[in-house]
Amino acid sequence: MSTQISEKELLLRLKPLLEISDADAALEILEEYRPEDIAEIFWDIELDEAKFLIKILDKLKAVEIIRSLDPDLQERLFKGYEPREIAEDVVSYLDSDDSVDILNLLPTRKAEDVLSYIDDQDYAKNLAAMLHYDDDIAGGLMAKELVQVKHNWTVSQCIEEIRQQAEEVDSVHAVYVTDEKNVLKGVVSLKDIVLAKAHTSVIEITNTEFIAVNAYATGEEVARLMNKYDLITIPVIDSMNRLIGRITIDDVVDFIKEEADKDFQLQAGLSESVESEDKVLILSRARLPWLMVGLIGGLGSSMLVSNFEMDIKGLPQMAFFMPVVAAMGGNAGVQSSAIIVQGLANNTLKSKNILPKLGKEFTVSLINGLVCSALLLMFNVLVGHGYDLSMVVSIALITVIIFASLLGTITPLILERFKVDPALATGPFITTTNDVIGLGVYFTLGRLLLGA
């Protein structure tokens, strides 16, 4: 048993041996580590070292390592392999879901070549069929490997079937019961099979009130169902209710996380999911759209401020506080919208009644606005900015915080109603709007109260 692993240590010990291609010494060290841990060091070794490492390990462990690699690393690694090698040394050893993930990383032509080198024709045909599904829907997430029994079998026939499929199906959590036409009739837990008498008819211990998903259900929907009903596996069916695969929870964990990640990205003004390892142009493309939104909003602000040119000329101090007013509006608005967006994403925001929310938001922002404004007033008077100007700045600050908070509350709820991702309201969109509105409030108040 080991609960503590150190990739750094592995890397330090292994790297010199890889550099001199000392297979025996490397193998001795690798033996102490799990495939998942060895996979971690692939970030820090060269492609030819990675190939050497894969070559010297026994096939099963090597394939487990490849399976555990980050997709970026897999893609890089496979550039160094011929289709025949990928087919015979990797894909043939993997479950169908992992194989499809790998085939999806390859250029279409190369993926087809890999398929043509797979000996097991049925398996190749299955993979080809699975490639038709997008990788973010149930059909693209499922594995074909499952234990399937007929509804008129006995328990001992089921155990025999499990035995026969044992080599192909690594982990069995449930056995699927189908009729002659392959229509899914129910699910039996392994526990019930262990406990049942050998001659019992399997249909007697079958749970027919099961949950299944269609092959075209989205990954998010699969994640939602498995999360809600606490499922470890879920069967995938076609439009005729025929069993075509199963998804295990570990394959949808990423989708459970994805919703939150997507909100994070929208909030940060990224229009597509990017990583720092992506190419410059992809990174640039993901970021430009929201910078444009910010630019247009900024131009709006500048045109608005230009209407107050004479006020600024007369009282240049007005300009000093533009950044405070604009920034605080942005901050308060993002806070409000983030709370609503997260509530919508986590389904904790059930009551869609807007009015009480706005009332509460008004109270919260009034408190926070008063605290901030009072502090700002004290500071300004102490620094000697004059009482009138200081009052205008503080009144503008309260107004802007309250206004931005209400707007931040209402915008995601409206977006949700119009089926637009409410997280849009947490990004540059709301910040920019609040900039414009905040400055408008500030200068209008200034003109009214200071007669500047």
Next chain:
Amino acid sequence: MSTQISEKELLLRLKPLLEISDADAALEILEEYRPEDIAEIFWDIELDEAKFLIKILDKLKAVEIIRSLDPDLQERLFKGYEPREIAEDVVSYLDSDDSVDILNLLPTRKAEDVLSYIDDQDYAKNLAAMLHYDDDIAGGLMAKELVQVKHNWTVSQCIEEIRQQAEEVDSVHAVYVTDEKNVLKGVVSLKDIVLAKAHTSVIEITNTEFIAVNAYATGEEVARLMNKYDLITIPVIDSMNRLIGRITIDDVVDFIKEEADKDFQLQAGLSESVESEDKVLILSRARLPWLMVGLIGGLGSSMLVSNFEMDIKGLPQMAFFMPVVAAMGGNAGVQSSAIIVQGLANNTLKSKNILPKLGKEFTVSLINGLVCSALLLMFNVLVGHGYDLSMVVSIALITVIIFASLLGTITPLILERFKVDPALATGPFITTTNDVIGLGVYFTLGRLLLGA
């Protein structure tokens, strides 16, 4: 089988019956729905209607509904129940992990009362022991219900043990093998038990290279291990390696999500996890700290701008573009830091080498800065702001976008190195810093180039 459920429909049909307390008609409808679906309507019914609904249903289904409720709803519901009722009608029917979750929601005194009403003394003692663990560490997440066998048993003895524990342990995924001192020796999958011969010694089919967690491991650590090694369950041990419980994947899915949620909150400037249903003062407290940071930054900006009072007096147009420059710096900085923060959170950012990242970020921000600046220049010249001013604004914009992007890249990496949550760099902190720096660059350039 049902894959489509409609809570709205259930609510519409049920609500009138709950209002007139028509048990028979309500039960007829409830029969068609799963506990998890019925739980959803608790958001929209009154406390007395909820109690009525729980009362008329059979105990097992009622308890399943309570288990599926959102913690907020559970807390509300239990206010209407006596400790004796909670003990006899709810906690006695639940697994230990779910019971502990519920006891944690109650005031300490009431939780102790509930424990005193539990008939099964062993169970009560177990629950009391589990309450000592925080609810976000392995000990607080684990359940005591598991199938445990001795290392010198045969497979048929194991099956007998599973049979005896079958009623207590709902779902069995693995069987845990221990020695006389209760020290965990290994894990056997149910599949291997099904396939083994009855007289086989269990130790022969035991996997001794298993992963376990200490009771004091954090929820995040448990989630990371289960995710990395694709585990469905993980045994929990004490410091003497004795088996004390097990955690199933569905109980840590929330922790997998939580990291992303936490980043989202930090980015939005929320200092604690809040929901829109929380009390006004809690909401206010979560938001004020970051508003303060924004306020201090804003005051910094205003002091900086005040140094350029004469420049503004001489050329008030300078003030028009303050919002564009400040906002674009904030936007670009948040984009950069969000990419790094997400890379760190998802472990895809393995190579900690900063220089190449900065080089790439420089290229990306140069491209985006050039595009934005060129557009801004065209606009400003067309609108008639004068070539000199327009050039200054555009040069400032490029400079600020590049600078903010580099700062956004480097800040989370530095925070991570000092063991501070890097997501701090995506929130008001970076926006505010960029405001100050951006305006400084802008006005300095203005003074240099316009001699204003």
